[in-house]
Amino acid sequence: MLRIRRKLYFEHFHKHVDSLQKHINEEDYIQAAEKVWGALSSFVNAFNTQEVKGARNKKESFETWFHRLAIKKTSLRKILKDNDFKNAWDFATVAEGLHKYFFGAKDYNKEFLRKCLIGCNNVLREMRRVLIQEMK
Numbered sequence: 001m002l003r004i005r006r007k008l009y010f011e012h013f014h015k016h017v018d019s020l021q022k023h024i025n026e027e028d029y030i031q032a033a034e035k036v037w038g039a040l041s042s043f044v045n046a047f048n049t050q051e052v053k054g055a056r057n058k059k060e061s062f063e064t065w066f067h068r069l070a071i072k073k074t075s076l077r078k079i080l081k082d083n084d085f086k087n088a089w090d091f092a093t094v095a096e097g098l099h100k101y102f103f104g105a106k107d108y109n110k111e112f113l114r115k116c117l118i119g120c121n122n123v124l125r126e127m128r129r130v131l132i133q134e135m136k
Contacts, residue, residue, distance in 0.1 A: 002047055002069055002134065010046035013039055017124045024121060029113045030102055036120045037099035040092060043127070055099070059092035066091075069130060079126045083119030091123060 004010045016039035023032035044052050044061040052061045066088035070076035085091040094116055100106040101113070108116070 002065065002131070004046050004135075005049050006046050009042045013042035013046055014128065016042055017121075017128050020117070020121050020124065024114070024117050027114075029110070029117060032117045033098035033113070034102040036095045036117065036124070037102070039124050040095045055096050059089060059096060062092045062095075063088040066127070069127065069134075073130045075126060076123075076130060079123050083122050084115075085119065085123065091120070095120060 016035045020032055020035040020039065023029070023035060040062055041052075041058055044058050044065060047065050048061060052058050066076065070088075080087060080091060085094065097106055097108075098116065098120070101108055
């Protein structure tokens with residue numbers, strides 16, 4: 001079982017996941033893109049004893065924590081594949097690309113963005129479901 005070390009970040013993880021769907025529904029893909037990265041970053045920092053900085057470090061930490069969570073919950077590995085992510089690193093790389101899109105450093109067409117955002121939303125919601133279940 002994972003242990004939350006920094007509750008504030010865990011609360012932010014939930015907030016980002018909740019608002020992601022709203023932004024997708026509104027077709028506000030810029031804000032939705034940032035919510036994906038915000039959720040990933042908050043997830044990572046909720047379980048680490050000190051803040052993880054830098055995109056590469058966050059991606060590495062996400063991969064580690066995701067795998068620890070997925071050891072018992074095969075639904076997490078399945079949801080990655082069902083949403084066209086090869087693995088946790090691939091998911092984190094897409095999230096980083098969405099973060100760059102938010103800042104204007106990348107440009108994606110609307111159809112690609114929608115597909116990525118929906119896939120990320122599905123993965124993050126399943127992660128949250130598993131985490132809540134684990135904490136009971």
